Amino acid sequence: MSFSDWINxxxxxxxxxxxxxxxxxxxxxxxxxxxxxxxxxxxxxSLKTRKIVLWCLVGTILFFEITRRIINLVKMNGGGNFxxxxxxxxxxxxxxxxxxxxxxxTVFNKKFLYNFASMTSLLCALxxxxxxxxxxxxxxxxFENLYSIVTHSLLLVTSISLITLKFxxxxxxxxxxxxxxxxxxxxxxxxxxxxxxxxxxxxxxxPGNDVMDIFGVGYSTYLAIYIIFVIIYxxxxxxxxxxxxVVARFKHKNNVDNDEESKKSYEIIKNVLNNKLx
Numbered sequence: 001m002s003f004s005d006w007i008n009x010x011x012x013x014x015x016x017x018x019x020x021x022x023x024x025x026x027x028x029x030x031x032x033x034x035x036x037x038x039x040x041x042x043x044x045x046s047l048k049t050r051k052i053v054l055w056c057l058v059g060t061i062l063f064f065e066i067t068r069r070i071i072n073l074v075k076m077n078g079g080g081n082f083x084x085x086x087x088x089x090x091x092x093x094x095x096x097x098x099x100x101x102x103x104x105x106t107v108f109n110k111k112f113l114y115n116f117a118s119m120t121s122l123l124c125a126l127x128x129x130x131x132x133x134x135x136x137x138x139x140x141x142x143f144e145n146l147y148s149i150v151t152h153s154l155l156l157v158t159s160i161s162l163i164t165l166k167f168x169x170x171x172x173x174x175x176x177x178x179x180x181x182x183x184x185x186x187x188x189x190x191x192x193x194x195x196x197x198x199x200x201x202x203x204x205x206x207p208g209n210d211v212m213d214i215f216g217v218g219y220s221t222y223l224a225i226y227i228i229f230v231i232i233y234x235x236x237x238x239x240x241x242x243x244x245x246v247v248a249r250f251k252h253k254n255n256v257d258n259d260e261e262s263k264k265s266y267e268i269i270k271n272v273l274n275n276k277l278x
Contacts, residue, residue: 007143
């Protein structure tokens with residue numbers, strides 16, 4: 001195998017059942033080790049130090065994203081139409097969109113962007129390590145496999161590190177900002193599917209996708225499960241991080257309800273006594 005074969009991923013690379021093989025488990029353990037190490041070492045360090053760690057992680061993602069595009073552009077050798085270039089240059093699957101969400105969040109340094117990037121990146125990473133579509137499922141680790149393994153591993157490490165290194169703050173009062181981010185991503189995805197026609201199902205909610213086949217259910221049932229899962233998944237972050245406000249609001253509501261019940265009971269007793277006296 002020559003370097004050209006490796007970098008262009010053109011060497012014959014038969015598929016194997018790589019899921020939960022030694023490499024898969026080793027990479028996952030290594031990612032968990034990095035997450036724990038970053039949290040223990042850098043959690044209480046200055047913001048500047050924590051940002052350096054974040055930029056190292058995101059910079060590695062950016063390196064692989066740009067390198068992959070350069071390689072694919074070189075392989076095109078000036079051929080192809082406008083859509084071919086869009087297919088090569090734009091982030092298409094959800095995982096690639098999550099990579100660029102992390103990059104954008106780090107560049108603009110806004111908490112709501114960190115929140116959204118962390119949630120969506122973690123979901124993509126968990127799906128990848130639970131159900132592999134690329135990376136570990138070939139005999140050789142060519143560049144395309146390396147790109148897939150590294151970027152998904154960095155999605156896992158960076159998404160959790162954003163939380164442990166205190167870049168995120170999930171509050172229900174600001175959830176509308178992350179909601180706008182999700183709406184923008186959905187609009188972009190529909191543009192890819194119906195407008196640009198460069199990807200058939202970036203977020204795995206269209207009919208006939210692989211995940212739906214695993215569940216073995218009809219599309220309407222799958223879509224309902226998909227929507228419910230996404231709502232529950234995104235709410236978990238707020239229920240954990242904003243739990244004090246959630247509990248306080250719940251207690252306040254109970255107190256208000258109890259006050260109303262007390263007033264009603266008092267009025268009933270008062271009316272009964274008045275009726276007896278008259």
